[in-house]
Amino acid sequence: MAFPGSPMRVPHSAVTSPSSLTSPISLSRVVVRRMVQRLNRRSSCAASLKMNPKETKLWGGRFEDSVSDAVERFTESISFDKTLYKHDIMGSRAHAEMLQHQGLISEEDRDAILKGLDEIQKQIESGEFIWRVDREDVHMNIEAALTDLVGEPAKKLHTARSRNDQVCTDLRLWSRDAIDSIVSHIKHLQVALVKLALENESLIVPGYTHLQRAQPVLLPHLLLAYVEQLERDAGRLLDCRSRLNFSPLGACALAGTGLPIDRFMTSNALGFTAPLRNSIDAVSDRDFVMEFLSANAILASHLSRLGEEWVLWASEEFGFIIPSDRVSTGSSIMPQKKNPDPMELVRGKSARVIGDLVTLLVLCKGLPQAYNRDLQEDKEPLFDSVKTITGMLEVSADFADNIKFNKERIREALPAGHLDATTLADYLGMAFRTSHDVVGKCVAMCLSRNSCLEEIKLEDLKNISPIFEEDVYEFMGVENAIKNFSSYGSTGSQCVSLQLQHWVRNLHLDVV
Missing domain, CATH: 1.20.200.10 (Fumarase/aspartase (Central domain))
Incomplete structure (x- = not known):
């Protein structure tokens, strides 16, 4: 099923079939090989550049000066977005597998990247990983650490992605897991x-x-x-x-x-x-x-x-x-x-x-x-x-x-408040506005006598309306009021019992 404003679900056959309209653009092996050669040459050239004593930003090629300390502190997000590390690594693994499958990186590069990502995740989860503010965010920290670990192959991982789509992917993966957890807590x-x-x-x-x-x-x-x-x-x-x-x-x-x-x-x-x-x-x-x-x-x-x-x-x-x-x-x-x-x-x-x-x-x-x-x-x-x-x-x-x-x-609290008044109005069977008025007079009598509706004598009720008969007492008092609720979804005993049965089944409760 498609959701409004979202892409249609794509069948597996459509995803994997080269002839499908939704499949990725197919290029010749020669074109792919040339692209990979260019990427490899760029990586080699970058490796030969002289590094500054202070670590150069991964995006810093066109910049001559480093950002100020104030800007560094103000723009960093690693203090909170490191929460996304697991999902960032998950996305990087999938991306590396895809790059190799498409011929954009070699199997050796992919394996080195995956092994390095595994090591980084272990370091993070053991508390050994050092998060650096000068590496700005979770993405750059992991990528730079991967480069420290495996060298040149790590520099190819960012091929065909940006931090823009990377962070959106991380957030969606994280939110998906968070929703599953919250729904479990709701249950x-x-x-x-x-x-x-x-x-x-x-x-x-x-x-x-x-x-x-x-x-x-x-x-x-x-x-x-x-x-x-x-x-x-x-x-x-x-x-x-x-x-x-x-x-x-x-x-x-x-x-x-x-x-x-x-x-x-x-x-x-x-x-x-x-x-x-x-x-x-x-x-x-x-x-x-x-x-x-x-x-x-x-x-x-x-x-x-x-x-x-x-x-x-x-x-x-x-x-x-x-x-x-x-x-x-x-x-x-x-x-x-x-x-x-x-x-x-x-x-x-x-x-x-x-x-x-x-x-x-x-x-x-x-x-x-x-x-x-x-x-x-x-x-x-x-x-x-x-x-x-x-x-x-x-x-x-x-x-x-x-x-x-x-x-x-x-x-002890139940008798106060004339809680059975509406049930008494239902008993009368008159036009509701008329029965509302009659019961209102009954309540006024109770207030003057400091008594409950069920304590009024039948003769006093008949003085208010001749419709009252002996069976009226079957509608007075909170227990009788509960017994007389019968509409679907009401607070009547049978209705509530059905509601309870529904939730016992729905929540898979083991009730003796």
Whole structure:
């Protein structure tokens, strides 16, 4: 299936067939050989040049002076983009394989490059690799280190690519993995909420609108509302993953290349759906980052709402939940305090995730097409958003695993607020505005007597409307109200039981 604005999926046969319209441009072996000879001559000439004592930038051929220390510090990105090292190496491996397959480098060069990349990855993961600010970013650090390790073959690796398409490739690969991780954490929280719902399947709680008591609801119904929201969050992230899963590699700086590369080969090797169709769009596009951060921001707002509800319910005024000591903190001055700090921070950290999205939107809104150095600033908000939302999901699931509902306090709270009033209006079977008025008068009577609806005597009800009969008491009280909800998706016991069964199946829970 194709996604709007994205290339069509390309069948494997179309990718590999030389006669396919989508196959790379086919050049004669003579032309390829001449291109390789020119590249080799250029590498040899470069090797014979006298090096300055201070390392020359890989792009520094036309420059006589080094950049100032202030510019070096201001423009470096290695302090944060080294996070991309694994995906940068992954892209370089695929690129080297493709260059050799197309005859642009020899098998010996490819093998030397791959061996060097393996060694660099080991050094990074063991903590032995030295990241150098004067090498600017993750790409230049790895490329320069590769040159130190294997010499001339490393200088051929950048053939037919630019840092512009390289960084876009890295970001898409990194984002793809990050989305998979976040979706896994979402499922973990959903499981924790469903387990809470199963443990409290018949518990009735006050339902609120405008933070005022409204109608009784089953606690599982309320918890499953968050599970539904989280499912949409996961869906948005997976949709984003599908749209970002196209390869920029080989788009080079912005215009592509005249060399006989095979972009479909690298795309396939990296698990992308296909190469991006337009080379300018390939290096310009940050829609996938904005969409990713937008999905994270919506997810963060849902977690913040869960945090807000649980912070309220843990307060002395509500007292509906009791967090364990494992997910609570105390006060430095008030020895009696037990605070649900993790969920307060979930509520607070949502601001960071929303702010990360706003940063990206403002960053990209005025940029002309193709790569601009402003786009270096896309990574820190992306990394921060992913780190923050992952932490929010982890601690929310941990909190859910470590709370109990104060059933006695909840039962004591249920009579207040005339939560069965709407069910009583349904009982009357009149035009709803008329029944609304009748029940309003019943509530007024209760308020004057400081009583509940179910405590009104039948004769008093008949004085308000002769329609009331003895069976009215089957509709009064929160338990009867719950029994009388029957519409699809409602809080009725049978409806909630069906919802729970759905999520037990969907989340593959093993329920005894």
